Amino acid sequence: MSEESGTVKKFMFVNRTAPYGTVYALESLEVVLISAAFEQDVSLVFIEDGVWQLKKGQQTKGIETKNFSPTYRALEGYDVEKLYVERESLAARGLTEDDLLVDVTVLAAEELGKLMDEQDVVLSF
Amino acid sequence: MNLGILVNEGPYQHQAADSAYLFCKAALAKGHQIHRVFFYHDGVNNSTRLTEPPQDDRNIVARWSKLAQDHNVDLVVCVAAALRRGIRDDNLAPGFRISGLGQLVESGIQADRLVVFGD
Amino acid sequence: MLHIVNKSPTERKSLDTCLRIAAPGTILLIEDAVYAATRGTEVEARVKAAMQRFRICALLPDLEARAVADRVIEGVATVDYGGFVDLVAEHRNCQSWL
Structure with missing residues (x-):
């Protein structure tokens, strides 16, 4: 799968949309998995309504849509371990880390901005 | 410079496809290369040859095809997103290809x- | 880093989120975000304050299309699509705040 062995770039996926209302969260996750297969240095960032993607307890049977939230827990198996959540986005939605279905690093806006600056490729959907 | 482009929205609904096209055209005029234009999400709708806009409107799909023809730009449509939305090889406009x-x-x-x- | 924003600041929070999170750099306003570059809006003060940390540019064809090219905040640079390309080339990376 890794056609570009040798070239490892820093890929950041910026998730800013809630799940289910639009397809972005799901299709973003699909690119994340492919990037991991290409052995890139992948990080995921959840800000604004993107933090809802990680809310524990999603039950999608009633909307007849696939619940893709377990995939976030599977990311570790693909060596995708850098998950960041912005503190203010979490707080603004009445959420704490305990509400999230996966372990994340909570960062202040400024720390996140610096991290973003260090990336080679930033993908946002 | 070699520039990659990602288009995530369909034509006519959102300005994204127009902005991306005009960006590509300006980049080529400045002597840059377009490495690839990748179409994802509803962006895959940029690639259907069944598009028929009114005569007084721009033809977004044909514009992409011409860009591919004139400048050898690689136009790639995401296969999973395309199949979900009824875009297949048999209704693909010239210059586009479906891939992963x-x-x-x-x-x-x-x-x-x-x-x-x-x- | 180049931050590209395309949402109207009076409808969506993209610009505010960008201003909160982005490290100092350049912001390019395109599509509906060009309204943020105009005088007299409720976001003008925030945009002016942000000019201390960011170079702010707006896409002229989008301003013209929306009939607001004559009310651009002083200090906001306008660029055409060629200028957009230059901004992308000048910065080592870019993020689209869609």
């Missing part, structure tokens, strides 16, 4: 910059 998401990641790796257009 790996082509987007590869563009991110190989191009000097990747610019995202969407909603």
Whole structure:
């Protein structure tokens, strides 16, 4: 799968949309998995309504849509371990880390901005 | 410079496809290369040859095809997103090809910059 | 880093989120975000304050299309699509705040 062995770039996926209302969260996750297969240095960032993607307890049977939230827990198996959540986005939605279905690093806006600056490729959907 | 482009929205609904096209045209005019234009999400709708806009409107799909023809730009449509939306090889406009998401990641790796257009 | 924003600041929070998170760099306003570059809006003060940390540019064809090219905040640079390309080339990376 890794056609570009040798070239490892820093890929950041910026998730800013809630799940289910639009397809972005799901299709973003699909690119994340492919990037991991290409052995890139992948990080995921959840800000604004993107933090809802990680809310524990999603039950999608009633909307007849696939619940893709377990995939976030599977990311570790693909060596995708850098998950960041912005503190203010979490707080603004009445959420704490305990509400999230996966372990994340909570960062202040400024720390996140610096991290973003260090990336080679930033993908946002 | 070698530029990768990602288009995430369909034509006519959102300005993203227009902005991406005009960006590509300006980049080529300045002597840059377009490494690839990757169409994802509803962006795959940029590739259907069944599009028939009114005569006084721009033909977004034909515009992409011409860009591919004139400048050898690689127009790649995500297979999973395309099949979900009824885009297949038999209704693909000239210059487009259907392939996997790996082509987007590869563009991110190989191009000097990747610019995202969407909603 | 180049931050590209395309949402109207009076409808969506993209610009505010960008201003909160982005490290100092350049912001390019395109599509509906060009309204943020105009005088007299409720976001003008925030945009002016942000000019201390960011170079702010707006896409002229989008301003013209929306009939607001004559009311651009002083200090906001306008660029055409060629200028957009230059901004992408000048910065080592870019993020689209869609």
